[in-house]
Amino acid sequence: MSNKVVQAMYNDDDILMDAVKEVRAANYHIEEVYTPFPVHGLDKAMGLKGTRIAITAFMYGCVGLVFSVWMMNYMMIEQWPQDIGGKPSFAFIQNMPAFVPIMFEMTVFFAAHLMVITFYMRSRLWPFKEAENPDPRTTDDMFVMEVIVDGNEDELIAFLEKTGTVEIKVTEKH
């Protein structure tokens, strides 16, 4: 099977949004859209599913909270239940107020960092990663929609040309 894609370039986000809707209505498959800034509503127009990254952050936060409670209970109550300035170290609950600041900080720490790491892994971003945008202008002012060629190539190009594109390229997708 050939992996040909048509890259239709746009120079305006509103034209791009209309084009995305038209292409989807005509039952062509949009492989990818590259934009220089977040175009609001584009994911909805493309039919992308919502991201679950906020849910992961919530779970990571819970892990951080549980970890901090376990750590302070073990260190302050179980292993060395000492009297430090008259603080009651007989049970976790008795000295709990003094543990709240660290419980809070650890919750935020785990939620924030693990979510960001998840984002970097899911979106495949890391220091030596090669950029994969098809045109250097896509980080400046160009919007590129990649449509898979499935069937008649000329028909697809003719269709895309009517959507307000400023440039069209046909390439092999690796």
Next chain:
Amino acid sequence: MSSHYEAPIRRPLIIGDKNYHDISVDVAAPVEGKANKLWWIAFSIALTAFLWGIGCIVYTIGTGIGVWGLNKTVGWAWDITNFVWWVGIGHAGTLISAVLLLFRQKWRMGINRSAEAMTIFSVIQAGLFPVIHMGRVWNAHFVLPLPNQFGTLWTNFNSPLLWDVFAISTYLSVSLVFWWTGLLPDFAMLRDRAIRPFQKKIYGLLSFGWTGRAKDWQRFEEVSLVLAGLATPLVLSVHTIVSFDFATSVIPGWHTTIFPPYFVAGAVFSGFAMVNTLLIIMRKVSNLEAYITKQHIELMNIVIMITGSIVGCAYITELFIAWYSGVEYEQYAFLNRATGPYWWAYLFMMSCNVFSPQFMWFKRLRTSITFSFIISIVVNIGMWFERFVIIVTSLHRDYLPSSWTMFSPTFVDIGIFIGTIGFFFVLFLLYARTFPVIAQAEVKSILKASGEKYKKLRDGNHE
């Protein structure tokens, strides 16, 4: 265009006839150009101050804390004053990028990158003080609850100083990833514009291969929103925990329940003042007046005015409660602040913090760039004195009159403070020449809603 509707009452946030490409060019210009003479002069001064500060730090560690002006009554003075001052300055960056994001304030976009940079750089300065004010710096790692060969001897989690360790390190690290994640699309823009292979490589490395796919943007926005949601309580908690260093003590003048919100308000107050100081200069020297407009400065002045009033309210509350408490130690602490040997510091603090922000009620003054610049510096002087007054005046005279004493700093105290100012500006000046100082991807997303050209088109050119 209909998706970009904005009420006509809103003034434009991007001045001039800009398009998306112009934004890239304007943001990339300071990075792609060469540093001018003025930059090198400023950098040399900052570097000299920094090196002098390093000298003072090395001298302190090599000789002992006794080279500072501390005595056995006043065990905290310039060190912790400077620590709290720098942490406070750092807070505005998170306020601008997180709180204003949650409130969907579009004007944050022109200033958030630099405000976050300011946060990172000032928290680094703040982080120096808890370490160097230790008597035995080489044992600093004992504050971490690490398994060890002393029968696994742990730390004491009751101490606000340990909470500080967790708060500051969480704050610095979360701010850093928040800032960096926001930088990825902008580094990618610089990477794709770069002509020289070295720059292409560096920005390729820094941008983590950002490609700008629709899915990436969707996640990026969600991550930004969640991080903003996490950073907002974080920023409130960090300065709260810093205020606990004092509020949880038994010292009259320190033991107060108002400290957590009052310190946070003071932090926002001084932080926004610092952002104003830096951006008023930056918009001029980096030719970014189209993005950091007079309206941005005016809005920051309004925040300064509001938080300054909250701080003023807290001062009055403290005075009222001291009188109302019937505790003579507390009453004396405030009498001592106003009429004792440090009356001049208290007067400085009151006049800079309570009176100067009230000038912002006048539109002519708050829209004047020169006036804003002056006030922004006055506020930071006042906020330094606020911390100094709280710390020193409460310590030098408390329960036992036989322990009453005075404090005066030595050149080493002062030298380290100057060193941190130098270090801050070394970092900030390097940042201003190598980083995209405006979040161009975000600014592009509001161009059609808030750009002057588009607003005129929409309003049918009535003017």
